[in-house]
Amino acid sequence: MENVPTVRLQTGYAMPLVGLGTWQSLKEEGQTAVECAIACGYRHIDCAWMYQNEDEMGKAITKVIKENKVQREELFITSKLWSIFHKPELVRTGFMKSLNKLNLKYLDLYLIHTPCGNKYVDDETIIPQGSDGKTLFDDTDYVKIWKVLEDLQKEGLIRSIGVSNFNKHQINRILKECSVPPAVNQIEINPYLVQKDLVDFCNNKGIVVTAFSPLGSPTRPWVSPEEPALLKDPSLEEIAKRLEKSVAQVILRYLIERKTVVIPKSTSPDRIKSNIELFDFELTKKDMDAIGSLNQDFRVLAWPWLVGHKYYPFKENYSE
Ligand SMILES: CC(C)(COP(=O)(O)OP(=O)(O)OC[C@H]1O[C@@H](n2cnc3c(N)ncnc32)[C@H](O)[C@@H]1OP(=O)(O)O)[C@@H](O)C(=O)NCCC(=O)NCCSN=O
Numbered sequence: 001m002e003n004v005p006t007v008r009l010q011t012g013y014a015m016p017l018v019g020l021g022t023w024q025s026l027k028e029e030g031q032t033a034v035e036c037a038i039a040c041g042y043r044h045i046d047c048a049w050m051y052q053n054e055d056e057m058g059k060a061i062t063k064v065i066k067e068n069k070v071q072r073e074e075l076f077i078t079s080k081l082w083s084i085f086h087k088p089e090l091v092r093t094g095f096m097k098s099l100n101k102l103n104l105k106y107l108d109l110y111l112i113h114t115p116c117g118n119k120y121v122d123d124e125t126i127i128p129q130g131s132d133g134k135t136l137f138d139d140t141d142y143v144k145i146w147k148v149l150e151d152l153q154k155e156g157l158i159r160s161i162g163v164s165n166f167n168k169h170q171i172n173r174i175l176k177e178c179s180v181p182p183a184v185n186q187i188e189i190n191p192y193l194v195q196k197d198l199v200d201f202c203n204n205k206g207i208v209v210t211a212f213s214p215l216g217s218p219t220r221p222w223v224s225p226e227e228p229a230l231l232k233d234p235s236l237e238e239i240a241k242r243l244e245k246s247v248a249q250v251i252l253r254y255l256i257e258r259k260t261v262v263i264p265k266s267t268s269p270d271r272i273k274s275n276i277e278l279f280d281f282e283l284t285k286k287d288m289d290a291i292g293s294l295n296q297d298f299r300v301l302a303w304p305w306l307v308g309h310k311y312y313p314f315k316e317n318y319s320e
């Protein structure tokens with residue numbers, strides 16, 4: 001089995017170009033998925049406190065290391081600070097909860113999951129709401145959170161720090177007001193949301209971009225039949241048929257050729273295996289352009305409960 005190619009982060013650490021997504025990978029099924037992924041050659045696992053499965057992810061990681069299937073140093077483990085831990089005094093708490101659940105001594109990458117904070121109620125209340133049904137916001141400035149992440153990095157608890165769902169303006173503020181630049185911005189990207197401007201911006205600043213929901217998140221809980229179904233797109237089906245690859249492989253290859261890291265989620269052994277078999281073919285410029293032209297600026301994850309938040313990143317003409 002060949003090693004998956006990596007990209008070098010600004011911190012000097014290597015990040016595998018393909019990782020396993022873990023949102024909605026529930027409990028034992030999620031644990032088995034990680035073990036299967038490691039056996040298939042994955043070395044990068046994308047976790048988050050918000051996914052409520054870091055205990056199981058930790059069990060799987062501990063097991064594969066204990067069984068000598070892989071060494072800790074070979075793995076690249078990401079987690080993310082959830083929005084309810086945005087008060088500066090809660091950032092370390094939120095981080096330690098993930099580190100302990102994952103049963104690790106350090107994380108390879110830790111991201112601020114979203115620039116928008118929510119009020120902390122308790123650990124079970126992931127999206128807190130008031131009695132009127134409205135989401136309870138916390139307006140802590142993400143720059144203050146970033147400075148705590150810098151401290152955790154200095155202490156050796158995190159190798160690289162980054163952001164997720166941040167726009168250009170928000171990244172620029174971190175670049176101007178903080179000492180450590182973000183190593184990564186993890187954002188939604190797929191052929192229906194190509195994000196050319198933000199990817200170009202990040203690349204120019206030396207920030208590696210990770211594409212989440214690369215397959216269009218077909219089993220998101222709020223999916224509706226009126227919404228475009230990426231994996232059934234006729235143009236992608238034509239390219240996949242011609243190249244004798246799956247539509248998912250064509251999409252993931254397209255994203256890798258755009259120099260983004262991909263983190264497809266799967267708990268199916270066959271799909272886990274095929275989603276990493278991306279390095280024995282290339283797409284022509286014509287195919288790349290055709291795939292890029294499918295853009296509809298369609299977001300599967302628009303974070304509707306955060307609309308109206310001071311730092312909601314997807315509003316037009318964003319300003320603070
Ligand atoms: C999706 C949930 C698991 C649904 O939970 P629940 O059934 O308790 O309902 P509500 O949370 O009250 O949801 C109300 C309403 O909004 C829809 N919804 C929820 N999240 C989204 C979203 N991200 N984009 C679009 N629409 C969304 C939900 O389907 C309901 O619609 P209807 O009223 O039925 O029409 C939810 O609790 C949840 O966890 N949401 C967040 C999930 C999420 O986005 N997580 C981050 C993604 S993974 N990232 O790293």
Ligand SMILES: NC(=O)C1=CN([C@@H]2O[C@H](COP(=O)(O)OP(=O)(O)OC[C@H]3O[C@@H](n4cnc5c(N)ncnc54)[C@H](OP(=O)(O)O)[C@@H]3O)[C@@H](O)[C@H]2O)C=CC1
Nearest residue numbers: 021022023212213214215216217219248264265266267271
């Ligand atoms: N930072 C952030 O805010 C966010 C980060 N993420 C991260 O990105 C990861 C990926 O995004 P996600 O939204 O899960 O969605 P994806 O775009 O990765 O799609 C996952 C879905 O596609 C199915 N699937 C996987 N492989 C194939 C295949 N080869 N052919 C057909 N269907 C396939 C999976 O089903 P099955 O399991 O049955 O194979 C699953 O239902 C998340 O799991 C999470 O780690 C996601 C959202 C937000």
